[in-house]
Amino acid sequence: MKDKVYVVGHRNPDTDSICSALSYAYLKNRIGEFEYLPMRAGEISPETKFVLEHFNVEEPKLLTDLRSQIKDADYRKTKGVHKDEPISRAWRILGEADISSLPVVDGKNRVIGIISLGDITKSFIKSCDSMALVREKTPYENVVEVLDGTVICGEVENRTIEGRVVVAGSSTNTVDKLIDENSVVILADNREIQKLAMERGARCLILCLNSDADESLVALAKKKKCVLIKTEKDTFTVSRIISQSVPIESYMVAKNLIKFQEDEFIVDIKPVVAEGKHRYFPVIDEKGRLLGMLSRNDIVNTQKKKVIMVDHNERRQGVTGMMEAQVIEILDHHKIGNINTVYPIFYRNRQYGCTCTIVYQLFKENNVKIPKDIAGLMCSAILSDTLMFKSPTCTPVDKAAVLELAQTAEIEYEKYAMDMFSAASDFASKSIDEIFNLDYKKFQSGEIAYGVGQVSSVSRAELDNLKGKLQEYMEKNIERGELNMIFLMLTDILDESTELLCAGSGAIEMARRAFNTEGKDSLMLADTVSRKKQIIPALSEAMQ
Structure with missing residues (x-):
């Protein structure tokens, strides 16, 4: 581009x-x-x-x-991760993109948080207990994704895990003690244990090593409203990674979130970025929707x-x-x-x-x-x-x-x-402020700051009608203290003449000296129509 x-x-x-x-x-x-x-x-x-x-x-x-502005920076046009997606997906994207944090978005792509490598590491530590998936309201769909699993039967859409995660052994006595209603059971191909788990009220069986489910097992699962998920992973691996299915929303940072809009100025955001704890910051549009991620280096390298x-x-x-x-x-x-x-x-x-x-x-x-x-x-x-x-x-x-x-x-x-x-020359629809600023410029000559404007018309009568209001406007401008003097050319195009209005201490005296002409409140200058060639040079010389 x-x-x-x-x-x-x-x-x-x-x-x-x-x-x-x-x-x-x-x-x-x-x-x-x-x-x-x-x-x-x-x-x-x-x-x-x-x-x-x-x-x-x-x-x-x-x-x-x-x-x-931020839109001038070459920031990453990163896509966000949805708040309900598994935390493993954020981990994978961060690794592929070689960045340290990701924006988290809702269903309308609006930024609601940010998740970093540090946040994900905390999730791996905090999600090791058997009730983590329940506590974090983990969707069944996340479990299927993390395990690269296949749903054999049961409804998983818009459903969350409701019971503890249990790794079933080979002893029916042990299983009978561990499994209760709504449990998620990780097991292999032991039919007796599989059926016992469902009889005990398990809501999901994860069949490891691609264990098959025969017709009788599927029929029982449907009867008990139990979800059957098959995965090629072994029980040890499943037990280790299933906690990565917790939703990103559980561990993202949402409070005091720093995000910027594209039209913000780099000079204004530098102090904010310097104090932020993250290296990357979400860039959003006017509706809060994600556009990308801005880094500290992006700011430094902005053209x-x-x-x-x-x-x-x-x-x-x-x-x-x-x-x-x-x-x-x-x-x-x-x-x-x-x-x-x-x-x-x-x-x-x-x-x-x-x-x-x-x-x-x-x-x-x-x-x-x-x-x-x-x-x-x-x-x-x-x-x-x-x-x-x-x-x-x-x-x-x-x-x-x-x-x-x-x-x-x-x-x-x-x-x-x-x-x-x-x-x-049609000034009827214009305010005095608009008329005065139609063609107005500021100048500096030594210690004197001054402005010169020009209002041109083919009608001398119209210029005369504006004169009083424009003079009053100039006097108010002088009171602001930004300029020492203000001059305004009222130029009659047809007559090729200009009446020069003056405001500010010593302005009329300066104009008299510049143009060697007398006048009480203003000067009448014949054959004068150019600010650049006739007014500015004379004023500049008089101010030296």
Whole structure:
């Protein structure tokens, strides 16, 4: 089975983040060595939803954490033993599998206990007395299995042993004293002893050395409702191993049972495993059903999740747990942050207006035909990120890509872009929290931690209506103490201008210095639509 690689963009994903993940995963699945899964790091925006629905593409699954989980470990897919099965079966399986413990399950494959070599050894010692099979409610079927026996007559299904185990000798006087009602009698082919045992009320005769039972003996057994079991083993062997027919449930450990679900994180279970007395631990599904057994070595050898970062290169902008993942590729068009990797990786960073432009070039370089829906996704992302070529981040390469992709996707890109922007401007069904986080990123400049978001619309009136609530939301966020400053771009796509809202001590002063513009509570910035190329560089320089 191929290793899985998650292709994912940043948190609060925009259209480029989603479409580049989908498009690049499609390409990699045709040229790469692994299984590449497109994912998203947050809820999709109305604009992205419009794009996916237009090209009939399924929304990527949500990826919330990249820390290694139990499902990433190569644990044994061991089958469990049923609680009613003989303990000899657990002993045999442990030997064949070369492990020290087994999960015990009920009729629905739900884990109810665990049995180890030590538990089985205890059972051999404790089950040596003649009443052990009665005490442990041992099924007749277990006795038949352990002795490799054959039932000559009598009903054994759903019946348990009810009397002591007796080894009959050759003396009728001795037998008469030992055997009572419900006894299980181990004997050979002495007809007199066999009949005497049944007359005394024995419920089961175990005929050793494959002793035959004639018609008269079978008839008497049926009359007395006595079970006849035949085995090729001798009386000594039978007397030694019959105690191994006690059910596993009798000696399994059920209290304080440690078991894990596949989605639990390795880092969280390590302390629990270290303190556990067993070397193996059951892995279960959400309904408690057995999936396998996890060992301490499995935990140590668990591989990190493999990930390809698209449309970002800073771990803190990505999925939780990115620091513990193995980044194998990065495709991005932003400034290079503080990314560190253990091994060399494929890293393509270009000064384009969109990550999908990079993906488009990789399709060309690898001579892979771009299907209509993937062309539509990439074209949409480029139009979105460049605001239909109005952003200063737009390059001739972006424009050329749109012209070709629009033709493949069979769209008139100008009309389509306006429809897409209109969908993005529909905030009626969104809360202020959702609107603010549609396109929001956090940054660090020296000692200053700050965030910059962007809300774009083709309607200035709609932006004005949202302004007051968004400013209030920003102020509440500042009160949490996580960031020093928060900035929000209210971008008018048609007018190609931005009103910059500011929150936090010194934020408005910092913005005035960065853009050399006056403003009381916010700044009006003409010909400004790009966070990456116009807002972040100016703020970063002012913060130095």
